[in-house]
Amino acid sequence: MRCSAAVLGALMLWAAPLSAETPPAPRGEPLARKVIQNVARPGYERLAAATAALKTEAETFCAAPSAERKIALHAAFETALLAWSRVEMIRFGPVAQANRYDRFAFWPDEKGLGLKQIGVALAARDETAAAPETLRAKSVALQGFTALEFLLYGAGAEALSTTGEDGRFRCRFAAAIAANLAALAVEVRIAWEDDTGFADGLLNPKPEHPVYKSSRDVKLELFKTFITGLQHLRDVKLARVLADNPQNAQPKRAPYWRSGLTLKVMQANIEALETYFNRGGYFELLSKLAPGVEKSVALDLAEMRKNVQALGAAPVEMVVKSKDGWGRLNSVLFELVTVQQTGGGAIARASNISIGFNALDGD
Numbered sequence: 001m002r003c004s005a006a007v008l009g010a011l012m013l014w015a016a017p018l019s020a021e022t023p024p025a026p027r028g029e030p031l032a033r034k035v036i037q038n039v040a041r042p043g044y045e046r047l048a049a050a051t052a053a054l055k056t057e058a059e060t061f062c063a064a065p066s067a068e069r070k071i072a073l074h075a076a077f078e079t080a081l082l083a084w085s086r087v088e089m090i091r092f093g094p095v096a097q098a099n100r101y102d103r104f105a106f107w108p109d110e111k112g113l114g115l116k117q118i119g120v121a122l123a124a125r126d127e128t129a130a131a132p133e134t135l136r137a138k139s140v141a142l143q144g145f146t147a148l149e150f151l152l153y154g155a156g157a158e159a160l161s162t163t164g165e166d167g168r169f170r171c172r173f174a175a176a177i178a179a180n181l182a183a184l185a186v187e188v189r190i191a192w193e194d195d196t197g198f199a200d201g202l203l204n205p206k207p208e209h210p211v212y213k214s215s216r217d218v219k220l221e222l223f224k225t226f227i228t229g230l231q232h233l234r235d236v237k238l239a240r241v242l243a244d245n246p247q248n249a250q251p252k253r254a255p256y257w258r259s260g261l262t263l264k265v266m267q268a269n270i271e272a273l274e275t276y277f278n279r280g281g282y283f284e285l286l287s288k289l290a291p292g293v294e295k296s297v298a299l300d301l302a303e304m305r306k307n308v309q310a311l312g313a314a315p316v317e318m319v320v321k322s323k324d325g326w327g328r329l330n331s332v333l334f335e336l337v338t339v340q341q342t343g344g345g346a347i348a349r350a351s352n353i354s355i356g357f358n359a360l361d362g363d
Contacts, residue, residue, distance in 0.1 A: 089229030094191035114141035
């Protein structure tokens with residue numbers, strides 16, 4: 001019966017007429033195709049939708065501030081920030097052009113340059129910072145989520161709900177940033193939306209392409225994205241915050257601590273790593289070439305996410321200063337090391353590429 005069913009199925013397929021609705025066979029580099037279809041395009045579509053909603057909420061709030069509208073604005077900021085956190089690990093392509101990556105989020109800012117520039121703009125009521133068309137030409141530190149977070153949650157944020165000149169300017173500044181983020185997201189979404197733009201280089205590497213001259217170049221780009229995502233979360237967002245014990249922890253080094261969204265951002269970062277590994281082609285690749293490793297990596301990533309999720313929405317200062325919270329985040333740090341060593345090594349071998357580089361340095 002199995003043979004007959006198979007033969008019948010084959011005959012039906014052979015006899016079926018081709019139609020305009022028949023989808024074209026996937027072309028190009030298979031890993032690149034999966035990353036484009038399952039990670040980049042849906043991720044940037046969500047970011048474009050979320051930042052558009054943030055722009056609307058900012059404009060609505062500034063037109064008539066109220067407690068209810070402030071709640072809606074904060075909710076829109078959170079949704080947009082988490083959408084960014086799920087594509088943040090993608091540092092190549094359209095987001096790497098025209099300083100877009102830093103314009104989305106200028107962080108970390110070790111020297112506090114962003115805060116100084118925001119303070120100057122607020123003190124001077126610099127109208128070029130409060131209009132989207134002129135804000136785009138200013139410092140990247142004034143344009144993205146980190147600047148907007150300070151305006152919504154940082155020192156002086158209570159002025160947003162007042163009718164004074166300082167409050168009205170701060171609100172126009174915030175609305176300009178929201179509009180800038182929405183415009184940036186649309187630019188990146190459009191650049192990814194079909195195979196004739198940036199995606200063509202990933203799918204069809206060729207010697208004359210400025211970046212992707214061979215299949216190896218594409219595999220290396222995709223691999224570096226995964227490894228950099230692991231390293232950035234481990235070294236920049238966790239290690240420098242946790243230090244060596246709860247007493248020495250530095251919660252104000254964490255991203256988005258003012259808004260209380262640090263842990264949600266980290267959870268979104270881990271979810272992005274899961275999506276990239278599970279749906280970007282690496283799970284399937286390792287299941288064929290290094291059976292067992294793919295399940296181990298997937299389980300480690302899921303365990304990290306659960307550890308962060310278990311901490312709830314508590315302020316990061318409270319979490320890292322407690323023994324249990326510090327311990328959970330420290331376990332995430334070590335799981336990130338394990339995934340990089342086991343998963344990263346297996347992926348490199350399966351892809352026949354070298355891992356002798358520091359991804360955060362771009363080498």
